[in-house]
Amino acid sequence: MLHLRVICPSDRADRVLALLRAQPGATHLVHLPGAGVLPAGDVIEADVAREATDETIGGLCELGLDHEGGITLEQIDTALSDAADRAEAEAPGDAADAVVWEELLARTGEESRLNVTFTAFLSIACLLAAVGVITDSSVTIVGAMVVGPEFGPLAAVAVGLVRRRWDLVRRASLALAIGFPLAMAVTALGTFLGNWAGLFDASVLSGSHEVDFVYQVGYWSLIVAVLAGAAGMLSMTSAKSAALVGVFISVTTVPAAGYASVALILGEWGRFVGSTAQLAVNLVGIVLAAAGVLLLRRSTWRAGDAGRPLSEG
Structure with missing residues (x-):
């Protein structure tokens, strides 16, 4: 899995949260209102199955967050969580076959x-x-x-x-x-x-x-x-x-x-x-x-x- 961190303008936080909630391959969703300093905004974090990452990043970029905010990805070596296991099982495809184009x-x-x-x-x-x-x-x-x-x-x-x-x-x-x-x-x-x-x-x-x-x-x-x-x-x-x-x-x-x-x-x-x-x-x-x-x-x-x-x- 990959750890996703998003800094977004506060007026777009609800749309980001809705996008991540609708993504079956995303879990461990965290919302920190107003925590972003530079750039200013809300901080939203989630763990995303590799095979669902490209779709998720595409949706976030459509919201303009790559320009008016920030999107970062980090590799997760170990995730001990039933929620993470379900996210990986529900994400379409196989992690080894997924291409994360932005990465x-x-x-x-x-x-x-x-x-x-x-x-x-x-x-x-x-x-x-x-x-x-x-x-x-x-x-x-x-x-x-x-x-x-x-x-x-x-x-x-x-x-x-x-x-x-x-x-x-x-x-x-x-x-x-x-x-x-x-x-x-x-x-x-x-x-x-x-x-x-x-x-x-x-x-x-x-x-x-x-x-x-x-x-x-x-x-x-x-x-x-x-x-x-x-x-x-x-x-x-x-x-x-x-x-x-x-x-x-x-x-x-x-x-x-x-x-x-x-x-x-x-x-x-x-x-x-x-x-x-x-x-x-x-x-x-x-x-x-x-x-x-x-x-x-x-x-x-x-x-x-x-x-x-x-x-x-």
């Missing part, structure tokens, strides 16, 4: 920002990938996959495309378009300094290695990217975040960026082109698969709950 927009919007933290994680991940390439260490490559923060912006692009939120698409695309080249530049500099210091030479890329899959782009690269993108978006929309770890260690976005940086400095142009193509295939495949999952879940949601308004967020 998804907020989550992907936050993770799509280009900032120092995102750039630092991406740079460290690419440096780890470069170390894995140089030392032929698959374990280090996997570590780089896990550290990489790129799935957030990729998911944001998919959500923005499906919801036609072009501001979200632009922001996430900017994070990727600037973040990856910057991280690759840092990795290339690290590779140059390591080569200059005599830690390794061009021979580290000669011959056959365990990590050669990073630059060997092909049909399987796209297949893995599509499956990972689908699993990642399913994980985000169903709040099963543990599955994201499997997504991180299955795609070769960060390893490909790291490999391209190493190959560029060491003059391995064929491998540079291959790893760059691998990066592009993975990025595109993840976005297309994630968007496809959202479209499927959206159409399923509409078919199962005909007539429900879709909040535009």
Whole structure:
């Protein structure tokens, strides 16, 4: 379940209470008249079954409370209550299949920002990938996959495309378009300094290695990217975040960026082109698969709950 808190103008409190009372998936309703300070108004709280949340948020937004008040949601880990059990049983659908669009927009919007933290994680991940390439260490490559923060912006692009939120698409695309080249530049500099210091030479890329899959782009690269993108978006929309770890260690976005940086400095142009193509295939495949999952879940949601308004967020 999710905990809902609403701050609304006092003259709209009765309508909010009526909306929540009419929602079978809502319970633990609390009304605190005049408790809101900034913005001023009444505070109304309720616990809402996940599968009923999107409809509830849509109704509250129709009352203008996202502009003249405030709506917040928090995840409830444990609810010991017969009333909560009844609300979840009476809410249509299943919690694991419910998509809370406003929550998804907020989550992907936050993770799509280009900032120092995102750039630092991406740079460290690419440096780890470069170390894995140089030392032929698959374990280090996997570590780089896990550290990489790129799935957030990729998911944001998919959500923005499906919801036609072009501001979200632009922001996430900017994070990727600037973040990856910057991280690759840092990795290339690290590779140059390591080569200059005599830690390794061009021979580290000669011959056959365990990590050669990073630059060997092909049909399987796209297949893995599509499956990972689908699993990642399913994980985000169903709040099963543990599955994201499997997504991180299955795609070769960060390893490909790291490999391209190493190959560029060491003059391995064929491998540079291959790893760059691998990066592009993975990025595109993840976005297309994630968007496809959202479209499927959206159409399923509409078919199962005909007539429900879709909040535009």
